[in-house]
Every structure is written in C-alpha cells, then in structure tokens.
Amino acid sequence: MKNIRIHLLAAIFLVMLFSVQAHAKWWIFGSSNEEVSIGFMYINNISYDESGPKVLLYKDALQDGMVVINGKASVRKGKIGGVRVSVNNREKWEDAKFSDNGAFEFRFSPENEKVYILFVEIMDTAGKTNDVEATRKEVTISGQNSTANIRETLDRMIEAYQNEDPNRFMSYVSEDFAGDSSNLDRAVRKDFSAFDNISIRYSLNNIASGAKGRVFASLNYNRSVTSARDSKSYTDRGMTEFVFQSGGTKVYSMKNPLIFGLSDAANVATGTVTGATNQKVLVVNSKGDSSLVTFQEAVKGNWGEEAGSSEAGSFILNSCSPGPGCLIQQGFIFEDNKVVSDWTGDINLEFALMFLHAGVSKLDLGVKDIASVKSVPGSGYTPGSFKIDTSIGHCYAFKLASGKYAVFEIVSWTDLGGSNSTASFKYKYQPDGSGNF
C-alpha cells in the first residue's frame, strides 16, 4: 500500500514537471484583469507584496552592496514599452532593463542611513501603465551590521511566541525552512497548548553574515514556562543556533536544543549544536507533558513517550568445547526470554566470542549501566561476531531480525579452562518496535 502511495505521489510530481513542455504556463490558474500588471516582483529576493510598505535593508547584507528590484510584468494587449523606477519619491525616474517577455531588473547602489521612496512604472506600447501608486515602498538602508537585524527579528519572534500568536510567529519563518514550515507551524501551536506564561531571554554569542543575505546566529537562552498540563514551572537554559535568510528577517533553520517548536523537535530541528553541555533542557512529549531531560536524551528524542513497557531481566550463557560431557554453546532469544542450546538464539556464545543470528546486528554503546540506557540509536548497527571477554561492563544494542530492539550489558565472563566459559548478562527487550526502553 505504501509503495502505491509513493508511486502515486511521484507520478503526480513527474507529470506536473513534464507538463511544462505541454503547456508552458501550467502553474498559472488565473490572470489579472488589469491592462498592465506586475505578475511578481522582488526586492533583494524578498517578495515585494509580502514585505509591507516599509523595508529595512542592512548594507552589509546586500549582495555587492546593491539593491536589486526584479520581476515580471504583463500587458493585456501589445507589448511592454518601458519599465522605469524612481528611488526618490517620483522626483526622478530611471530606466530599468527589461525583455520582451516582461522580465525586468533594476539595480542601484544605496547610501547608508538613507531612506528611498520607490515607485515602479510599467508602460505598454499604447501608453497605458500599471497602478504605480500600489508599488510605493519605503526602503531604509542601515549602516549597522546584521547583529541589529538579527536582534530585532529574534525579539519579534520571541514576543509573538510569548504572546502565543502563531500567525505572527510564522511570519518570521522562511517558506524554505529546512525542517518544513508546516512542521514548525503545528509544533508551535502545540507548544502554546502545552505552555503558559512563556518567558525567554537570550544573549547573542556569535553572528556571521554570508552571501545572499544569509546570517548565522548562535545564542544563549534562559527560558521559563508554566506547564498547562501540571501547572508546574519549568526553567532551563542552553545554547542554540539559527540560520536566517533575507538579511536576517526570516528563519531558515534551527538546531537542537530548540527554543521554538519543542513539541515536534525531531522534525523541526535539523542538526545539533556542537558546544552543548549535558545540562537539562525542556522537552514536550506527544501528550503535551513537559519535562526536563539531559541534552543528550533530548537529542535522541522519544523521551517520555508512551512506549510500551520493555521487558528486562538477566541470563547466563555457558559454552563448552564440543566433546565428551559438554556439547552446549548456549544462546539467548530476547523475544522469548529463553536460553537455547541449538544455535537458534539471537546471540550465541562460543567461548569468548558472541555470534549473531542471521539478520541480527549490534552496536557497542560503550561502558555504561544498562539502567541508564533509555533509548538506542536507529542506525549504525553492524552484523558479525564480537569479543566479550574484553568488553565486560559494555552495553550492546541489538537490532533483531524482526526489526525490534534489545540491549544487554556484559556483567561477567569467566574462563573455566579447557575452552569452557560462562558469562552473565542483564538485558532489556522492547516488543513495541521502538528503540525506547
């Protein structure tokens, strides 16, 4: 069934792509009634319509120090006769480059701390023009660096988040948001269900401006919220990172630990900060319950979810060298909690080597108490045997042939002489298929 859905979606996508050849304007579902109109227009890659009547641009974020206005105009009859732009409230007009198909571009090098009043006029060969008044835009060029812009954007995002206003919050999120803006939109709405009295303070650690108005920001935050579920107050602090687009006005990506969209951190965050300590951070599970967990647990995800209860216990395996009196090399089947002697176990001991059944793979979690293993990774598992005599105290995670997970801790291994050995283990097995224990 899932393959049918995938193929159906892929087919729709491909049909739409290739229909370009069939009908060049397949994506236009309507047309303007005006004689001369502007189909779309951008100012430094920001939608002219959506940027509002006033735009603040930061000089250091301008590509080659230029303001660029580009777009596409259309006329009902005839051809485009000219495109011109005024940057000084219609006192003087300058011609823009344009082509027969209506595409146009105008560039100018602005001065710092100056306000430009822009108008764009499109004229057809019959002398008719667009609604010039509707193109009025006030553009201010700031000589400050991107830090001020980032602070302003973050302040507004935090204000919208604290006021639990999802629409205003999402207006600062790019449509290209790496974790998908739909995921973030739903996640912040769930945050607002989970939290009340949200308070976030932050302090910038690092700002770096890149090409095309992209800005990287690293910040420290302090946060306190009241859980709407248990009415308890939760406070945490940490360091996180953002990438902004459009000169710092729209968020492109966010990393763990998140300050926004905690309710779906696994989908919203794309990456993890490298400098995070293992202090406790705030998380929300799918029920809307809040809790504080260590940063590493938070990054692994699925903390506090309603995982089916895992099975746990201990077992001992013996291995005798084949011969008179001993023909056993014991193994263990996690699902059945059963020691077997016929090499049908998920794991099978032969002296100091642990052999894995076909389809079973393992991951060494290092030296740790099995009680501290709350979840195991979903990838990184390898097949093949491994030595246990040199790994006492290690925990191993297993991905079983059924796709389910188990974990064991090697408690002891004893060489009984004559190639005979005995080993004891603690284990956990999760029958619900998740990696949570």
Added chain:
Amino acid sequence: MQDKEIAELLKLYRAFAVTLIFIFVISYGMPVFAADEIHFSNELSVSSNNRSGAGENASSLPEGVYTLNVLGINGSGEINQYTYSYNLGIKATDDRTNDPKSFSLTNLQGKFSNRVHTLTLGDTFEFFSQYSLSTALKGASYRFFDEAKRTPEMTLIYGVAYPRWDNIWHEPKTRSLERQVYGGRFKYEFASAFTAGVSVVASDDSKRINSSDALIKNIMYELDAEYKPIPGLTLNAEAALNETDESPGAGAAGSTYNGNAVKFEAVGDGGPSRVSLEFERVSPDFMTVTGAATPDREKFKAKWKYKFNRDIAITSGLLWYRDNLEDNKAYTTNSYKPEIAVAVKKLFGRQYSAAEITYKFDSRDGGGTSTSDHITNFNYRDRFGVFDSDTNLGCIFYDEEKQIRDGQEYTYNTSLTSRHTAGRFILKPSVYAGGWTLNDELSNSTDMIYEYSLGLGADIPDLRITSNIKFGQNKLQKDIGDDLGKLFGNLSIYIRPAFLSGLNQGMIFLRAFVNDFDYTTRSRNFRESSITAGLNIQI
C-alpha cells in the same frame, strides 16, 4: 575577595585592554589607507533583579544587580582597487545566566574583495547548499568569480564549526567538540537559464566533551542545478552522497556507513499564482554535520498560493513524509499535513476589515498508532470608530487511537487598540481579553486559562520619548492539580535626548517587569521583578 574572583577580574580587565588596543588600531589605523567609514554601537545596561517567596527557585531570574555591555564596530572602505569591510562584536557581563563568560567575542570578520577575488577571514558563512554546507565557521574562505567575464565561481573554505569564539582557545567554561571543516565549491552558469554546481565538504570531529559524544568523520559530495526553462518557472535539483566514520562514544566500537539524499523542486511564480512542488528522499544513513537534513525520510510537499483578486487570497498546501525507507524498522510511520487558508480583505465592504480562516490537518500513522489532529482558526481584524480590533477563535481536536491524547482545545481572544493625539502627547491605549479551554476526554477533566490586560502607550515626539505600560492577570484553573493565578505588569520607556543627538541614534531606556505567581499550594508561590536601565549609542 577570593583568589579565584580576583583572577577572573584580572582576566576581564586584560581582555578589555586587548579590545581597546584592537579598537584603537582599527579606528585609527585602517582609515589611514583611505577616507573610509566606521560605525560604533554600544549598549550598556544595568539590571536589578529580585525574587521572593517559598517557590522562588522556579524563577529563571538571577537575584542581584548585573551589568551587560554589548559593543559593535563595523567599517568599510577601499584600498587601491580592493574594498574591505570588517566587524567586531564584544560582550561583557557578570550575569552567569546570560553568559558563562564575563567577556566574550561575539563576532570578528574581515572581508576583502576586488569584485573578482573575495577573501573572508574570521566568521565565515559560505552557504554551499542545504545538504553540504549551511553553517558558519571560524576560519577563512576564498571566492573567485568574475561576473563580467561570466567565469565559473569557485569557493574554497577552511574553518572550525565552533558556536563561540572562545571555543578556539579552549575556554573551559564553554567547551565544545572540535569540528574541523574544509571544502570547495565550483559553480558555473552554462546558459542564462541553467546553472550547476558541485561541492565537496569534509569534516572531522575530535576532543569529545562527554564520553557518550559521537565523533564523526564525514565527506560529502554534492551536486546541484537550477534551470529556468521559461520566465517564472524555476526547477532546482540537489543530490548528495556521504562517507561517514562514526565513533558513538568513548570505548564504543565505531562504524562506517554511506548514505545519499536527493531533492527536486519546481517553483512557478506568475500571474496571481505561486506554486511550488518538492520531492525529497534522504536515506537512513545519510549524515550531514554542516548541512541540514532529516535522515530516513521520503517527502513530498506542494504549496499553491492564489490571489483571486486584490482582496481575496487562497493558500493551500500538503506535506507528506514517511520513514523506514530501507525496511529496517519494525514499522513505517506516515505523516500527512494538508492545510488551506482563505484571506479576505474589505469584508462586507468595510475598508479596514480583514478575515482569515485556516484549516490544518495533522495526521500520523504507523506501528498500530494513528493520530488525527484538526486545527481550525479564524481571525478577524477591523476598525470600529477609533478602535482597531483583532479577534481570534481557534479549536484543535486531538484524537489518538491508542488513547494517548483525546480531547478538544479552544482558544478565544480579542484585543482593542486605539491612538489619540492630545497636545504634544500621542496616547495608545489597549485592552486584551482571552482564554483557552481544554477538555481532556481521557482524564474527563477541563482546564481553563483566562487572561486580561490593559496597556497604555504614551509618546512625546518632540522630546523623542516613547513609552508603554501594561498590566493584567492570567489565571489557570485545573480540574486536576494546582490552580495558578499570575499578576503581571511591565513598563518600558525609550528616550532619545537632545544631548545624545551627536551620537546618531543615542538612546536611554528603562524596562521593568513584575510577575506574581499564586498557586493553590502556597509553598510554590513566588514573585519576581526586574528593572533595567541602559544607554545605547551609535556613532
């Protein structure tokens, strides 16, 4: 004063001295080469925080008086045919909740370019592509591109992906895993409508902080292209492969794996419509440490914005994704997120009215569990006489098969704002009232939150004063658990006095707030308050 504190102070003073020398060199040294520009900005603020009550530990506010100073310097100019720009940011504070360090460098960047050769030093942010490199480094980059000759664009980069500058000198209080990154990108515009690029980015982690920190050695090969077959239509594609060695923790056995990711995107922007379609497939073993991707995901996304006329716009979208691409999990989870929104201006012929209704569906199924959340919201803005109003009504229906979450949630709020001129004063009163109700069918309980607030903004334009005061109450009433009542108030005043006019946008500000939390269980009660005064100057 203890030796440790004295050493800390000496360190702070030494760092200040080094900074002042640096500023002096930049301020007086660089302009020697040309008549260039330099801007300083500095914000100094002092906060006094107070908290009290039996439950005061629940406050995130540190008790006491703290200072914060944020200094920024940026400049630009020309030396012969090269333009240069630089910026420097420094933060000093004694508030450990603000920063673990008393003194820190927030940004340091120098850029030199003759429009063909561009060298960036310090904070370097080269965005190669989503998968390969979309993070900043502390290091250097070099870019060659001659736009006039339409040459290929070539970028080389080397640096360390540290979040802070003090990670460079291994400051114990802000330790970070060391991630060295180096790579290159080659991009060429084969035709005016077709551009392609190739990137290779390698990263190498070392110096884990926690024994369970994973160390990753990664090489990413990436190819991307953009094609504009006709005006308004843009096709983008990106493909990437990784070779990864991962050590999941100290003493743990490492593993080697390869993964891949592909993405296709079509954006049609013309007339009243904007349509975007996107397909992405990221394999379970795809690993990017300098880019952005979610492994084990196949995704399809579509969005259509249609401007019916000047007053009516429709936005619709669909996001679908699934995991378990290689059938190595016990089950596959599918997520569906369709949505539609209709926005109407000048409703009922009212000039200032604007209404928007949105419906979003959020569904996930897999492993015997399925969730279906329906999110509906209605927003209406209008002007009634001298009042501007903004009203929201929303409801969310939660439904989860395994009885993890089942209930309805309603939000309702409205605000009225106004603006009046009285002599030299501009007064902006506001009132807000709203609530939230959750019916939890699993616990058969109902929780409610009410909030109301009153605000007054007062501006005196000729004295360049803007101010705002707001106070109100927020009440959480729970069927099960503690009720909470919170009284709050906040005040802000910003003044740009005449004596600071020589400092461009010099400003004095005062901000204060108080929150009083009153729980059913009195031992949890507390009050927190803070007052901050500051000076912001820009030269």
